Amino acid sequence: MANVQRQPDVRALPKKEFRSIFWRSFSLLGSFNFERMEGLGFLYAMLPSLKRIYRDDEAGLKNAMSRHLETFNMTVAPSPLVMGTAVAMEEKAKADPTFDTTAISAVKVSLMGPLSGIGDTFFWGIFRILAVSLAIGFAQQGSVLGPIVLLVVFNIPNFLTRWYSLKFGYSQGQGIMRSMGSANTMQLFTYCAGIVGAMAMGSMTAFWVPITSPLKFTISKNHIVIQDYLDQIFPALLPIAFTLGVLWLLKKRLPVMGVIGIVIAGGFLLGALGIIAGAAE
Amino acid sequence: MANVQRQPDVRALPKKEFRSIFWRSFSLLGSFNFERMEGLGFLYAMLPSLKRIYRDDEAGLKNAMSRHLETFNMTVAPSPLVMGTAVAMEEKAKADPTFDTTAISAVKVSLMGPLSGIGDTFFWGIFRILAVSLAIGFAQQGSVLGPIVLLVVFNIPNFLTRWYSLKFGYSQGQGIMRSMGSANTMQLFTYCAGIVGAMAMGSMTAFWVPITSPLKFTISKNHIVIQDYLDQIFPALLPIAFTLGVLWLLKKRLPVMGVIGIVIAGGFLLGALGIIAGAAE
Amino acid sequence: MANVQRQPDVRALPKKEFRSIFWRSFSLLGSFNFERMEGLGFLYAMLPSLKRIYRDDEAGLKNAMSRHLETFNMTVAPSPLVMGTAVAMEEKAKADPTFDTTAISAVKVSLMGPLSGIGDTFFWGIFRILAVSLAIGFAQQGSVLGPIVLLVVFNIPNFLTRWYSLKFGYSQGQGIMRSMGSANTMQLFTYCAGIVGAMAMGSMTAFWVPITSPLKFTISKNHIVIQDYLDQIFPALLPIAFTLGVLWLLKKRLPVMGVIGIVIAGGFLLGALGIIAGAAE
Amino acid sequence: MSLMQAILIGLVAALTFFDGSWFGEMKFREPIVTGFLVGLILGDVSHGLMIGATLQLMWMGVTGVGAAPKIDIGVGGTIGAAAALTTGGSAADATLFAVPVAVLMQLVHTLMMSGFSAFMPWAERKIERGDLRGVVGIHYLCGLIALLVFSVPTALGMHYGTGGIKTVVNGIPGWVQHGLTGIAALLPALGFAMLLDVIMTRKLIPFLILGFVPAAFVGHDLTLVGIAAIAIAIALIVFSLYTDLQNRQSPVPATGAPVPAMANGATSNSDNEWED
Amino acid sequence: MSLMQAILIGLVAALTFFDGSWFGEMKFREPIVTGFLVGLILGDVSHGLMIGATLQLMWMGVTGVGAAPKIDIGVGGTIGAAAALTTGGSAADATLFAVPVAVLMQLVHTLMMSGFSAFMPWAERKIERGDLRGVVGIHYLCGLIALLVFSVPTALGMHYGTGGIKTVVNGIPGWVQHGLTGIAALLPALGFAMLLDVIMTRKLIPFLILGFVPAAFVGHDLTLVGIAAIAIAIALIVFSLYTDLQNRQSPVPATGAPVPAMANGATSNSDNEWED
């Protein structure tokens, strides 16, 4: 914004840290699991920066680490954009104790949906098909050019996207943080980030929690397909119901391990009994 | 809400009244008509409670009765929920003269659409099909178990829904009413109930006013289907146009009987001339 | 509005001006071009009124003329409605120097979309088909009644619509202008007109900027249709991207002729190379 | 068929209507039930049940949802079963009678529900006069009329032969049917207009539009439940905006702890946000 | 064909263009009308009408809605009828000429409308210089150019034989056609960008998004009328919010009587809410 005081702290991410995040972003799916998805991978990429930012603040570091262990999932190639933005926001959070850190989570949540939508289209839809298409002729003739072409064509955009999205994410994040002068603007920003985050959560729950019911009855030639009735009341009823159900368990202050146990045992049981299944493909 | 002063008036609906509403709710469709639909049936169920609440206030009683004679339509089984909520709101209206009673109408209107959506799915879609499916084998063999199974299977949820939805509606209504302390909050509540009511009215007009035009011309082999053109401009144009047209008549301060006469005569004429018809199924 | 002071200036459009606008509205498409569309035709129809309103204010006249040369496009028959409204707003703008004239553009933009939707349905959909249908039998038999019936049947609504929509537009415009007493209300009105205008612009960009990409590749039997990928990311991506791209050029303070040159040269090049095309029909 | 049997069958026909009026849609109208009762009356329960089962399968998909009238499977099923049992016909024969009767009775139904509309202003007047019993009386009166309308002609038809029924059905001119359809289509507009008259204010007009447009364009795929969910969300947002901005508050307090939206605001603390 | 006839047919061709420019789409372009006029010129009205009727049926579905160019049924119909009448051909022969001409003239049309775009900055400059007559002159000039562009080649083609037309159509290289299509596709983006330049402010950006996204995703099923209705609803809501909250008012006065949304608020009373 034009009318903001020039502040001296506009600087790039330290080169070493930039490289850390860049390379560690490749391992984003390294500990993928159904609970936190890419959460631990995200934290792993953030760690060098977090250590620098909170070098003199152990409690702050712990909080920040917990924060970035939270559930995260997106196409891996553009993920450094989110990492860059998150680093800029953490810097702000450290510098300004009134900063509301839920904004960081909200911003991450807001970005993961749309960036995956775009990222999957490009990396799974376009670049993969393109790379394979160019390679397959060589492979069919037994030429070693096959795998080489495939890997090169795919990975040029893969590497470039990581590099530039990280640059872009960090500077963009800094820009937004700087533009929030007054405490009031900052609260408002947090709230509005929360709005985008909450809407993103709502839509991702509908899209990415793949619970359906395969229950079917046939009584004297009448087919009763439970999922059809559920859809009639409200599509995506099971995803939101189970998500809110688990949220309710968490709010009950049950130990998290207990909730996980319940979910796993419940999932196995309901699945084995044929009551729930994944998304119909 | 947690932080509301405990108030001494939290109590259940008197047992006798509870039973009245429960049983009278079965007659909800008893005087169904196209104008007020289940309005008179709703009033009938509310009457014992209204008499108790306004035992010393004749004008209040008349107003409340008019209010509950208003157009109402929903799946009958969960209707006691609305009755319970309405009783709680009437109690508030009596206790607090600044309470804006249009909120009562708005809340009823807000509930009837969604509860019908859910109710029809369950009672017409699921329970009826289930009951019939279980019964039909017996009936085909001439066994008396047929009708017995049908009626029992269907009516267990029918009775349970009525009983518990009444309980739930009343306590929920009380809860909301208690949480509105200040006059300001109450005005705001009325306005927001109006928002939900108005949106519900908009959608119900589109869904439940079944006016279409069967007009068709064929001039030198060109088929002109008037409804297609109407849909191109705005789907559900006739339902909203006629509804607003009648509203305009009502706003003209014509006697209501006159408006009804116009609607009936007009409906017969337009129907007989083939200009309007019901919803295409 | 009821509670507005009666103002003495409620009067009809001078007869001569009324006739001018009425007849000039027929030439609305007379200089149609892809850039301003009916802009010059609209200005032509407005000119007599603008001359009267700004008879003593050359700068004002120039501004108003520029304003009505702006891009405009709608079904021609009901266009006098917009002209009438615009005249009323210009009168207000002249009378009240604090009036924000962007409201005039916003109102025009708001009206052109919906009136075209309705107008095209009636004039292209209904009246044309009707006129042709009634005429074709005569023509097939070689009867001169063919063209006569066609022209008469079509032009009765054509002329009537122009006449009454002009009347309606002017009086409606006056009404709205009068109802805005305080400066505050006027600013708010401008903002809200801008809201409708901006939403209309958004939807018209999606509907009326007909840019698609015909790019297709077939590499070892895989068909890659670029438009499909674009639609997957965001439908109407090219229309909005090019529109915002051109806006960005305009914001760069390039001379307008330069921007036009870029657009034409770019359009020819991209078209000839098969990268862009018009809307798929 | 004895007069008593005819009267009893008339009462079964009335029962099917009462199912959907006074008896809370307990499902007495289903052909399995009416087949049983008619069989009982005519002394051949098991046959009645089988005929009922056939009609039931045919009418499985007919529901009575919404404001528009549907074909009357209750009386249709009753008379169909009775006709088949008395003529010694098969289940297939039953449908020959059941279908036209179901259509005819839908018409009667439409007519009656149009007629009951005229009672509503009467009820209004009774309320004005404070005549509480009178109001209730109108509710009962509707029941009584329905009882007669459904049982008497059925009994007569049963007693004097089912041939007449078809004559009646075929005798109604098309324009009368269309006229009645027109009335049934317009009357709900009246009901909703009266509701609008009560709850609408100028300030609520935009919300009426916001409810109408998606329903009109997307249609029944977007259920009333979906629109209601959106409506509640919008109402909560407006509630927050007014609450905060009348007091010129931020949407969130300076500490970052969010304010519960509908609480009184005085003693709220961030711990109990979700629990209460 | 005499020169005079050729010239007159050229004028009919121009008339069909003027139909959609200066004559307010009065429908002179329809083949029934042009068939009649061509018949009149060539001395065989009834044949001309019949040929017109055939072409009319073929082009019933072609409309000229929106910013994208459509095939030119006006000139197509004119030349088709003329060719058939002069060669003594049937109505079927007419279509052989009419179709390629309609396609060719669409191209000419596109070209001309792209060319007219260049006049607009010129008009702008004339306004700046206060040259009012000049501005009007440009409008007229467009008409004059169109007159020549449509009548002269038509007349020449008619006079020197219709064979040449096909040669021309086939002679245009594909890349030129595609290039012109590209221009016609991009120029509306310029028009809308200039409009955005005028009416948009940063604060209106969210509303641009709210209009664009549903149109983009749902497409033409959601008409501009539908989106405009939503837009008006949103504008009214924002109006109320600002009006109320600038004065820290409640949305409804304490008495429960609603405040009219757009009234000045001073003397409003609840009775006249709907009437004014």
Next chain:
Amino acid sequence: MSLMQAILIGLVAALTFFDGSWFGEMKFREPIVTGFLVGLILGDVSHGLMIGATLQLMWMGVTGVGAAPKIDIGVGGTIGAAAALTTGGSAADATLFAVPVAVLMQLVHTLMMSGFSAFMPWAERKIERGDLRGVVGIHYLCGLIALLVFSVPTALGMHYGTGGIKTVVNGIPGWVQHGLTGIAALLPALGFAMLLDVIMTRKLIPFLILGFVPAAFVGHDLTLVGIAAIAIAIALIVFSLYTDLQNRQSPVPATGAPVPAMANGATSNSDNEWED
């Protein structure tokens, strides 16, 4: 097949998994790549490439998008190619092995990702104790486990014959598979619930609804990008409303020059609205 060859093929199988975990989806898993590597190991590169090409065409449409597990084309392709090369079979034979293995490994994958879920609370505890290396160690541990899970059985299977693989696939009871599917379906609900626990407040509930309802009703046709665009628009509108109304400002200053939405408001002027 020599033990060394079996071990190397096991490593290729592990590589295909690492492609989608530690190597940023660089596409080592594609059959063309694995066909090449397996060919290299077994001494017949060009055959391996051809088999790879065949499997590649078959699995062109299989992507790995979203939270739900997909069939494992990496290990499937590896073992398929190896089996075909060792048995001297054709590319068609390769698919006979590749398909069941791809299905089996999807199951193993599901199981492993369910299992890794249990590491997350452990990581949480390590953070609490300040054990930074421990946290990183868990990330590495997942890699190590995957390495073993994918390479060892593959190597053993290769060494001791591919026949056993089919036995295993057929031996898993249906209810176990369904149970695992159930876990995989429910665990994302846990992940999202934990996120909601962090970012949601009562005041944000309406926005959760506004995001959920359109996604639920319209489905994937309305992409996350579309909903995010709407969300940003709504957030910007709310931002403006609070900014203006906390200060009881108009939406636009009296001069008609609009206020930049997100600027501090003090020194804004209308010229730089769009540029900054």
